[in-house]
Each structure stands twice: as C-alpha cells, then as structure tokens.
Amino acid sequence: xxxxxxxxxxxxxxxxxxxxxxxxxxxxxxxxxxxxxxxxxxxxxxxxxxxxxxxxxxxxxxxxxxxxxxxxxxxxxxxxxxxxxxxxxxxxxxxxxxxxxxxxxxxxxxxxxx
Amino acid sequence: xxxxxxxxxxxxxxxxxxxxxxxxxxxxxxxxxxxxxxxxxxxxxxxxxxxxxxxxxxxxxxxxxxxxxxxxxxxxxxxxxxxxxxxxxxxxxxxxxxxxxxxxxxxxxxxxxxxx
Numbered sequence: 001x002x003x004x005x006x007x008x009x010x011x012x013x014x015x016x017x018x019x020x021x022x023x024x025x026x027x028x029x030x031x032x033x034x035x036x037x038x039x040x041x042x043x044x045x046x047x048x049x050x051x052x053x054x055x056x057x058x059x060x061x062x063x064x065x066x067x068x069x070x071x072x073x074x075x076x077x078x079x080x081x082x083x084x085x086x087x088x089x090x091x092x093x094x095x096x097x098x099x100x101x102x103x104x105x106x107x108x109x110x111x112x113x114x
Numbered sequence: 115x116x117x118x119x120x121x122x123x124x125x126x127x128x129x130x131x132x133x134x135x136x137x138x139x140x141x142x143x144x145x146x147x148x149x150x151x152x153x154x155x156x157x158x159x160x161x162x163x164x165x166x167x168x169x170x171x172x173x174x175x176x177x178x179x180x181x182x183x184x185x186x187x188x189x190x191x192x193x194x195x196x197x198x199x200x201x202x203x204x205x206x207x208x209x210x211x212x213x214x215x216x217x218x219x220x221x222x223x224x225x226x227x228x229x230x
Contacts, residue, residue: 034218043120043207043221044158090157100146100211102219106157 002027004105012111019078023091032094033074120222135193137208144210147191152205198229
C-alpha cells in the first residue's frame with residue numbers, strides 16, 4: 001500500500017518569491033510520483049512526474065521536483081511565484097510500473113500575494 | 115494529446131432522482147477509468163475503478179448500488195448516482211491511465227453535482 005502526506009494545507013507566498021510545497025510518501029515498492037495542479041471547478045493538470053532515472057524532474061510552468069529516496073520525499077519548487085500559480089496542488093504516488101491506482105495527498109492551496 | 119471529455123460540468127438535481135455522468139476518451143482507448151469524488155477543499159478520494167467489459171471494482175465504503183458504473187466500450191465510462199441525496203453533492207472526476215509506458219493519467223474536467 002502507498003500513502004502521501006503533504007505538509008501544509010495552505011501556503012502563502014509573495015509574487016516573485018520561492019514556492020516550496022512539501023510531499024512525503026510511503027510505498028512498499030519503488031514509487032512513481034506525480035504533482036498535479038487544480039484550478040477551481042476543473043480537473044487536474046499534470047505538472048511533472050518521476051518514474052525512473054534522473055531524480056530532479058522539471059515540469060511545466062517553471063516547476064521542478066526532486067525525488068529523494070532516503071528522505072521519502074518529492075518536494076515541489078518554483079523559483080519565482082506568479083499570480084497565476086494560485087491554485088490547489090496535489091502530490092500523488094503510484095506503486096511503480098505494476099501499479100495502476102493513484103493515491104493522492106491532502107492537497108496544498110497556494111495563495112500568491114502581490 | 116490524450117483527452118478525456120467529461121459531461122456535464124455542472125448539474126443540479128432534485129433529491130431522489132438519478133444523475134448520469136459521462137467520461138469519453140476522445141483520441142485513445144481507455145480500458146480503465148478511475149472515478150474520484152472530491153469534497154470542497156479536500157483531496158480526491160477514489161470511489162471505483164471501471165474496466166471495459168467487466169464489473170467495476172469499488173473502494174471500501176462506497177455503495178455500489180448507489181454509484182452505478184458502466185464501462186461498455188473502450189471510449190465511454192459512465193457513473194450514475196442513483197436516488198441522489200444532498201450528501202451526494204460533490205465534485206466528481208474521472209481519470210484514465212495512459213498506456214505505452216507514459217505512466218501518466220488523463221483527467222476529465224469534473225462534474226459539480228448539487229442535490230437539492
């Protein structure tokens with residue numbers, strides 16, 4: 001079984017400041033990890049994913065995340081926040097290639113202050 | 115890219131009636147469809163997994179007689195909320211896993227169900 005914990009249900013950042021969203025996972029097999037963004041009343045959009053290979057993953061809209069096995073973490077960062085980054089962000093884990101289901105974290109709502 | 119079209123985007127229904135939500139894969143074959151429920155300001159909770167041509171698999175605590183799932187073709191999966199009650203009001207999202215080693219998922223745009 002796998003699980004995901006997102007530390008902080010709300011994060012407030014100033015425009016231009018660093019965005020850091022924390023995600024820790026638990027998985028009995030090598031995980032595949034995902035970050036999604038959700039705007040109000042919409043579905044989820046993939047920001048980036050880690051399956052195998054390079055542990056630093058770059059995604060869309062300037063986001064990146066680093067898979068750290070020793071820390072069981074997959075934190076999401078963006079060097080400079082933009083007003084359009086205000087949204088809900090979800091970290092999710094899948095049990096590797098053999099798995100199929102996604103397990104989501106509780107989500108982190110990002111507020112960007114001008 | 116792979117697209118899942120979900121309809122309707124919003125629906126209001128009277129208590130006791132049934133509502134059908136459709137998810138269509140537009141440019142790929144979705145042999146599997148996941149159905150999620152999301153309460154306001156909460157995460158997505160997996161309700162059930164539908165597989166084309168077979169019975170859906172429901173997560174623990176989800177009433178299969180209330181949430182009827184049909185996956186009759188490789189491009190269409192439906193969720194019917196039967197005898198809806200106000201507590202069924204929620205945001206429902208479908209998602210299809212992508213194949214070919216992409217290991218990704220395509221999400222529908224969601225359906226906001228309000229039962230009055």
